[in-house]
Amino acid sequence: MGGEAAFPLLGRAFCRTSLNTREEVLVNWPGIHYKLAFTSKGAYLVTRCIAVVNQKGGVGKTTTTVNVGAALAEKGMRTLLIDIDPQGNLSTHLGLNTGSDELGEPSQEMEETEIPPSIYEVLKGQKTLREVISSRSSKLDIVQSSLYLSAADLELGGVVGRELILKRAIDSVRAEYDYILIDCPPALGLLSLNALAAAESVIVPVQSEYLALHGVRQLLDTIDQVRQVYNAELSVGGVLICMHDNRKRLGRAVSDTIRNYFGELVFSTVIRQNVALAEAPAQGQTIFEYSTRSTGAEDYLALVEEIVDGKEKSRICA
Ligand SMILES: Nc1ncnc2c1ncn2[C@@H]1O[C@H](COP(=O)(O)OP(=O)(O)OP(=O)(O)O)[C@@H](O)[C@H]1O
Numbered sequence: 001m002g003g004e005a006a007f008p009l010l011g012r013a014f015c016r017t018s019l020n021t022r023e024e025v026l027v028n029w030p031g032i033h034y035k036l037a038f039t040s041k042g043a044y045l046v047t048r049c050i051a052v053v054n055q056k057g058g059v060g061k062t063t064t065t066v067n068v069g070a071a072l073a074e075k076g077m078r079t080l081l082i083d084i085d086p087q088g089n090l091s092t093h094l095g096l097n098t099g100s101d102e103l104g105e106p107s108q109e110m111e112e113t114e115i116p117p118s119i120y121e122v123l124k125g126q127k128t129l130r131e132v133i134s135s136r137s138s139k140l141d142i143v144q145s146s147l148y149l150s151a152a153d154l155e156l157g158g159v160v161g162r163e164l165i166l167k168r169a170i171d172s173v174r175a176e177y178d179y180i181l182i183d184c185p186p187a188l189g190l191l192s193l194n195a196l197a198a199a200e201s202v203i204v205p206v207q208s209e210y211l212a213l214h215g216v217r218q219l220l221d222t223i224d225q226v227r228q229v230y231n232a233e234l235s236v237g238g239v240l241i242c243m244h245d246n247r248k249r250l251g252r253a254v255s256d257t258i259r260n261y262f263g264e265l266v267f268s269t270v271i272r273q274n275v276a277l278a279e280a281p282a283q284g285q286t287i288f289e290y291s292t293r294s295t296g297a298e299d300y301l302a303l304v305e306e307i308v309d310g311k312e313k314s315r316i317c318a
């Protein structure tokens with residue numbers, strides 16, 4: 001059942017569902033669509049757009065984006081994964097072709113016209129986000145990367161408002177999803193800035209090893225600057241300890257350091273080192289398709305419980 005309702009501060013909104021304890025409302029401003037849910041305690045944004053960011057390479061960003069996305073979809077949440085990394089690891093992890101070969105070089109076997117449309121065409125204004133979405137299952141959609149994305153930073157250099165291109169694109173489909181996750185490259189350049197400007201929160205995976213916090217201060221400063229200039233709603237949704245080995249003294253010491261530094265911001269769930277998580281991408285599978293009984297599947301399910309129930313539900317009005 002739906003109908004129109006007027007909200008003093010929000011303009012006119014279309015009332016979509018009416019449940020016992022919570023009412024969801026789709027707010028339509030020109031070009032911007034948000035879903036708000038009302039509970040006895042207040043209202044919050046239903047769609048959560050989360051950027052998975054750390055400029056340090058190989059810390060677990062892509063593994064986290066893929067498997068959190070898959071777990072959210074398993075729980076029945078409509079989820080969109082966006083690969084904004086020119087390396088295209090999320091895309092290849094899920095069996096999509098980005099035009100690169102195994103070395104990350106342009107594939108000799110592929111014609112240019114065979115490379116599927118990607119986030120690159122969206123950033124260049126050649127396609128809408130909707131036109132480049134592909135479905136993996138009824139609840140899980142993907143926007144893939146392509147090797148052309150590596151040129152985007154330079155090519156968009158002179159474009160006014162270039163930091164907000166992704167945000168505008170996401171706003172056009174936002175209301176169709178419960179969660180939108182963006183897998184960022186290991187750099188704080190224009191692509192990561194676009195992700196931070198579009199997101200409500202950031203998950204920062206950190207590897208449980210020596211120098212885990214290296215560069216984290218710079219990342220927090222960048223988040224702060226994005227908050228001031230482009231996106232006042234942006235918050236750190238959580239710091240996630242990845243590839244943890246509790247049997248090693250170093251692993252325990254690093255995890256203590258991370259918790260001392262970030263306190264409450266660290267997710268209780270820790271992603272343990274698990275070989276199945278490293279093997280699944282070669283099969284084009286998520287951990288839930290590759291090995292449901294692995295500790296990797298267990299950990300990512302626990303993380304998603306935390307994300308859905310806990311700190312990821314920031315309220316916008318009390
Ligand atoms: N918990 C884990 N246990 C074992 N291997 C893991 C785990 N998490 C990730 N890996 C593996 O570690 C490598 C780096 O992980 P991943 O690609 O997710 O990092 P990333 O931060 O996205 O890297 P990049 O910065 O290059 O994008 C991959 O080979 C991945 O399969």
Ligand SMILES: [Mg+2]
Nearest residue numbers: 061062085089
């Ligand atoms: Mg990655």
